[in-house]
Amino acid sequence: MKVLIVDDEPIVRKVLKTMICWEDYGLQWGGEAYDGLDAWEILQREPIDLIVTDILMPRMDGLELVKRLRQANADAAVVVLSCLDDFSYVKEAMKQGAHDYILKPTMEPEQLAEILVEAKEALMAQRKENEHREQLQRQVQLSQQAQWGMRLQKVWISGQWDADLEQEWFQAERVLSSCMIQFTMDSHLSVLGWQWPDALAYVSLNEQRTLLIYEHNGTNRAEQVEDTLTEQFSLGRESFCVTEIKDIHNEEQLLELIQQHELVRHGLFYEGNSSGLSRWSTIDPSSLERNGMLPVEEKQNLLRAISGMNEEAMNYWSKQIAAQLEQNRPSVDQTYSFIYELLGLAAAFARQQTDAELEQFERQYVSSSSVQSCLDMQSLGAWFIDAVSELANLLHSNGQLTSRNPFVQKAMSFMRQQYHLQISTSDIAEHVKLSRSYLSDLYSKETGESLIETLTNIRIQEAKRLLRQSEQKVYEIAEAVGFIDPKTFAKTFKKIVGCSPKEYEEQNK
Missing domain, CATH: 3.30.70 (Alpha-Beta Plaits)
Incomplete structure (x- = not known):
């Protein structure tokens, strides 16, 4: 099988051409290209089986090349070369049909050759399946x-x-x-x-x-x-x-x-x-027929819970989403698409908050085939709740929300120490010595949630501890964690935890 190397760095192309003994792996050097456009022109002229492409290149990048190959139903397998900071591009390339990827900074020629052998075997199996499929389809076409x-x-x-x-x-x-x-x-x-x-x-x-x-x-x-x-x-x-x-x-x-x-x-x-x-x-x-509405508000609440790494809220809102879908009954295709897209967003939000390995989670849950393996709403809802629970466990096992930014760390520390007082975002900004608007933007960018959301989560977590361990009344606990109004406390608690403070106390005493 012929291999085409696509990279705008001449040294990379030279190393791969000379350092791999292609024949030893049952492969053949098929040429090299400067970028995706150069590669596309070669592919129009010559049959190529395996393509190794960089992501970021001039004129046409590797992601666009992968998309074009998919649109053209090209009979070729693609392996993507990736740097550490462009993984989002790699993820998109995999969705568009790339077979695998390898990190350039740590790449060894032998390692790439082994990946190409795997890609070759997968391509051969796919070709055999396509041939069988076409033969069967020809037979069917002849039938009355x-x-x-x-x-x-x-x-x-x-x-x-x-x-x-x-x-x-x-x-x-x-x-x-x-x-x-x-x-x-x-x-x-x-x-x-x-x-x-x-x-x-x-x-x-x-x-x-x-x-x-x-x-x-x-x-x-x-x-x-x-x-x-x-x-x-x-x-x-x-x-x-x-x-x-x-x-x-x-x-x-x-x-x-x-x-x-x-x-x-x-x-x-x-x-x-x-x-x-x-x-x-x-x-x-x-x-x-039902109203067909999708649970958009519940979706946003779930994503906020993921940004705040709030395990209980994640589980609560996943159940609410499943219940709303079952009650509203949108079209089946709408429901499948909604769940698929939501799990993709959930994984993306989680990746912003943690260094946990999420590849296995995405392989198992973030695919249309996985979503559509559930043929009724009851099983789909249970499967979706399990998926969110698995994601919550991954976040929980990887630790709490953190940021390396010293201003964000200082704001977090201040909120954890002063949550019981009537502090505002202006008080937090004054303590950090930044303007309120600048700190709010910085904090949201670094953590994925607002200052108020973090402060509220800190207060609710402490309230849960007091409900489990102390003999205080609910209104006393509300005041102890920084809420002036017990009704506001109860409403906020139920939204985040999924039950009232009294119900939580009865369940956990």
Whole structure:
């Protein structure tokens, strides 16, 4: 396999070219490029299998090169060269399809060669899988089921009915039924190319959704499909979800078929049941609708809790988010996207506060395939709560919120010593000897939360200790930790901790 080195530093290109014995690793030197644009021109002329690219380069950087390769569906694997301070670029490159990365300051030629061998093996496996996939798809395209399926897709796209299809399917007042299978990301390959028994048409809507059209004969088609998936393909019921629409009498119903399946899927997703689905085919669609609102405020509260490294608040707001999604019932795709994006933001916020290793957390939770492995809201909510709990544990095990900035450290120290007094941000700024606005901006940039948020968290943590260990009344504790108004204290405590001070005291005495 040919290897192309892309780096704007000539010494790096020379070292890699001369210090690695490419043939020993089953590789071949394929050339070098000054930057991404130079590399792109080479890739248009020559077949390259493996690309080693720096991130920061003139004209076209490594990240843009990776994006172009992905957009072009290039049959090549990419390894990124990274410095310590550009990891955010590396992270984005990995999301865009890079195979791996290696730190330039500590890179050894042999280490890079080993990574390239791994990339080569992964690329070969991917090519073999693609070849198998293409072969199966060619076979499916030749089947009558697929031919009718393609004609049905044309009807959906154009909005114009197919007279031949109408005559074939609805002759002699024939009645149809339809099943749609929603697969998890890792299970759909198991049935690729399968020609479903007795089906009139087979439509692959996308990688995870398959639609089947049957002649309705009084049997429960959904159960038959489930039996096929579990018995012949050994898929667990957690790997797929089947919806069924019965009593299709005319072309107008076929035109609305996907929307009807989506409505049924929406109801099943929030009902938390992924078996025995045919009963949903006659449900009133209006009963499945809710306000569809996403829990944006709760999302912001969770991110603030992460910035403050407040483990209890993180767990509280994750539960609130799951409960709000279940109550409001936005579209299934909206819910998946919301959870996926939120976990990505959560990891990014956590990375600003700690040096903890989060790569394993991101691999396990921050991926669309992981999110969509949960086929109902109940399991997705529990999975999301577990993810946030895992992140909270990582933050907790890595210590408390810190900053190397002396002004920020001095402000933190002052708040920890004087939290019981009625101090303001002006008092903190006067103690630090900076203007209030400058200190506020500096503190927020360094810690990810405001001075008031830190002060409030310090007060609530001390209040929790007193509730557990002292015999003081709630209003006395409120005053002891710097709150003048007990009602404000109780409201703030519940927002951060998730329960009232009295409830917390009863649970922890």
